[in-house]
Amino acid sequence: MLTNRASRQRHKSIVAFTLVEIMIVVAIIALLASIAVPGFTRARKRAQATRVLNDLRLIDAALDLYAIETNKSSGMNPVWSDLRSYLKKNSLLYNTGVDVLGNTYGPFTVDKLPSVPSASKTAFSDVVDPSFWSPYQ
DSSP states (O other), X not given: OOOHHHHXXXXXXXXXXXXXXXXXXXXXXXXXXXXXXXXHXXXXXXXXXXXXXXXXXXXXXXXXXXXXXXXXXXXXXXXXXXXXXXXXXXXXXXXXOBOTTSOBOOOOOTTSOOOOOHHHHHHTTTTSOGGXXXXXX
């Protein structure tokens, strides 16, 4: 049987974190998360805006290829199904014809740059300035 003195020595050898120490660590992690999350959200929206801009570049190239191969003159208005065959098959743009927010591109005109869907421009206005969309205003 353990004596009272031996029992106290045994309990002193147990190492553990106190509740206060654990609460301090949780508070520090919460503080770091509150600093990082808005930055990640902004970076994600900026990446989505860049995706829309790159889609517009691909559509512009597809529009030019379509006009050259089918001898279309300036001012002609192709539809999405006409341009689709000039895009990479099974890509998101090829399959859907919409941007990352679900807004449709178009209408299209030969020898005129495609434009950013107005809803997308508004949605991304907090992360990109208007000159970002140049020349696809």
